[in-house]
Amino acid sequence: MERICGRILAAGAVAMLVLAVAPDSPHGILPGVAYAADAPPRLDGFPPTPIQTEDMERRRVPNMSETTYRKFGQAQELIDPCPEDPDNCEVPRDPDGALVILHEMLERSSRYNGNELGQVHQMLAVIYYNDKDDTPNTLHHYEQLLAQVPEITEALEQGTLKTLSQLHLQEENFDTALEYMKRWFAISYNPGPSEYILVGQIHFQRKDFPAAAQALEAAITLAQSRELTVRENWWAMLNYAHFEMENYDRVIEILEILVRDFPKRQYWIQLAGVYGQEGFEREQLMAFEAAHVAGFLDKESDVMTFGGLLMQNEVPWRGAKYMQVGLDSELVERTPRNLQQIGQAYQLAQEVDSAIGIFEEAGSKSDDGEIYDRLSSLYLEKDEFSKCRTAAERAMDKGGIKKLYNVEIVLGMCQFNLDELREARATFVKARRTAREAEESSAERITQQWIRYIDNESKRRAELEAAGI
Incomplete structure (x- = not known):
């Protein structure tokens, strides 16, 4: 909280602190006070806002004597x-001397009326806060200031209530x-957005997110109706509250406002994340595209997520090239996981040579057989059967393959093309058994066809050999 500074006028205007503690008198509807039916928003559990009328009797406070x-x-x-x-003062400040004078006045408190005592306690509170960093004494003297009601002005009472509230918020009370x-709202005729924000902050710290959201929404609505500036942190707090309540539709609305009025990386990334979570895949990609254009994608996770989205949205070549730039610039670490994703993008883009190079590097750094499974298929596609066989065997040696029968089928095809009938x-017999155990009838059917084909080919070759051909 900011330090209190400035002149303290002994006769009336008093520098206010802006914070909080709670007196003993109950809050609620006060006798003899009119309340507005359509005043600023009323919060759950709070008293209604009173209205000010022309014939309302003002609080009369006793005057301050010349001696005081x-x-x-x-x-x-x-x-x-x-x-x-x-700034150019050569006379040193003496807050301790001021404390002596003020405490001497308290020792003779019977000489002073409530207004005068209130000013004493207010000045003491300011000194203890600013110069002594003494929160307990600060709270004590603000409480004693409130004890002088009704002999202090309504404005001083309101300011002290708000100050005590903020102080207790600072102290986590x-x-x-x-x-x-609540006491402040019960006696204040025209609450502004800042008071609702303070209530929202208190509820926020209490982790009462529905109440926090209600207060923050009220503050923003009130500010907009009065054509006042709605601050970024108001929207940010409201966004957090709705996120905690899993009100994702409202989260999206708020984040769309934040990226429009306060375009920052964190808001674009959050918006893209919620779009994706809620199934708005096109909007998610567009949010990442906007963040990319704005230069906000400066983290490894950003690059890999955007690249993955490009893959999912059928632009794998661009995704691969984008992730490759991150890799080459060392923004993206050359981990097996990252390399595998980039390799998949190249594979989808039918950039076979690039995919092979990336998968070879990934395989050398990983114990995951899935990488060599992909490599074996790529080598088969390029008719590099010897490398295909080696990759398939490494895949099975490393293990961790989800569909083992697939790599066994690829291995069998490579062996066949190497004339290793x-x-x-x-291998196909083994793959047939694996497919049957996995209840994969289509894969089992493929293996059976290959076995039959190899048997026929072996028989044909034997007949040719027997015929001397």
Whole structure:
């Protein structure tokens, strides 16, 4: 919280602190006070907002005597010896001297009326907060200031309630902070957005996100109706509250406002994430595209996510090239997982040579047989049967393959094309058994066809050999 500074005027205007504690009197509808039916938003559990009428009787407070005024002047001069030019003041401040004067006044408290005592406690609270960093004494004197009601002005009472609320929020006394704001709303005629924001912050710290959202929504609505600026952190807090409540439709609405009015990386990434979570895949891609154009994708996770989205949306070549740039610039680490994703993008883009190079590197760094499974298929596609056989065998050695019968089928095909008919048949027999155990009838049918074909080919060759051909 900002330090309190500035002149403390002994006769009336008093510098207010902005924070909170809760007196003993109950909050709620006050006797003799009118309340508005269509006033600023009323929060759950809070009293209605009173309305101000022309014939309303103002609170009368006792005057300050000339002697008291002089005492305040002495204390003020010790706190602020050069009010006209504090930056070039050569007279040292003496807050301890001011404390002596003010405590002497309290020792003779019977001489002073409530208004005068209120000013004493207010000045003491400011000194203890600003100069002594003494929160307990600060709270004590603000509480004593409130004890002078009704002999202090409504404005001073309201300001002190809000100050105590903020102080208790700072001290993590959240329930007490909330009670002070309830008292503030009960006597304040025209609450503004900042008061609703304070209530929202208190509920936010209490992890009461529905109540926090209600207060924050009220603050924003009120600010908009009065054509006041809605601050970025108001939207950010409201977004967090709705996210915690899993109100994702509202989260999207708020994030769309944030990326429009306060375009930052975090909001674009969050928006893209929620779009994806809610199944809006096109919008998710567009959000990442906008973040990319704005230069916000500066983390490895950003690059790999955007590249993956491009793959999913049938532009794998662009995804592969985008991730490759991240790899070459060392923004993306050459981990097996990253390399495998880039290799998949190249494979989908039918960039076989590029895919093979990436998968070879990934395979050398991983114990995952899936990588060599992909490599074996790529080598088969290029008619590099020896390399295909080696990759398939490595895949099975490393293990972890989800569909083992597939790599066994590829191995059998490579062996067949290397004219290793006996080995190929044995591999297909094994693949047939694996497919049957996995209840994959189509794969089992393929293996059976290959076995039959190899048997026929072996028979044909034997007949040719017997015929001397």
